[in-house]
Amino acid sequence: MAKKSAVEKNERRKKLVVKFAAKRAALKAIAMNEELTLEERFKARLKLAELPRNSAANRVRNRCEISGRPRGYYRKMRMSRIALRELGSLGKVPGLVKSSW
Numbered sequence: 001m002a003k004k005s006a007v008e009k010n011e012r013r014k015k016l017v018v019k020f021a022a023k024r025a026a027l028k029a030i031a032m033n034e035e036l037t038l039e040e041r042f043k044a045r046l047k048l049a050e051l052p053r054n055s056a057a058n059r060v061r062n063r064c065e066i067s068g069r070p071r072g073y074y075r076k077m078r079m080s081r082i083a084l085r086e087l088g089s090l091g092k093v094p095g096l097v098k099s100s101w
Helices: 004-032 038-050 081-089
Strands: none
Touching: 004 038
């Protein structure tokens, strides 16, 4: 089980990403538009830098829905390899067969 504080910090980051997504996208569009003057683009970059760092989408970490584990994460299942193995052994994941030889 992951630290509760780490899981909660990641949840706060997800909320910030949603809150600032539109503003961040608009400022990025202005900053990348080569038809505008350099001054306008630079001002957009400065405003983008003033936004909270945790509002950037790449700061959010993929974590297991069950245990909160950040490593060994399967995107399709939204869980870690360990949680997937436990549920597979219990027969709770349809189509998953634990290999044995």
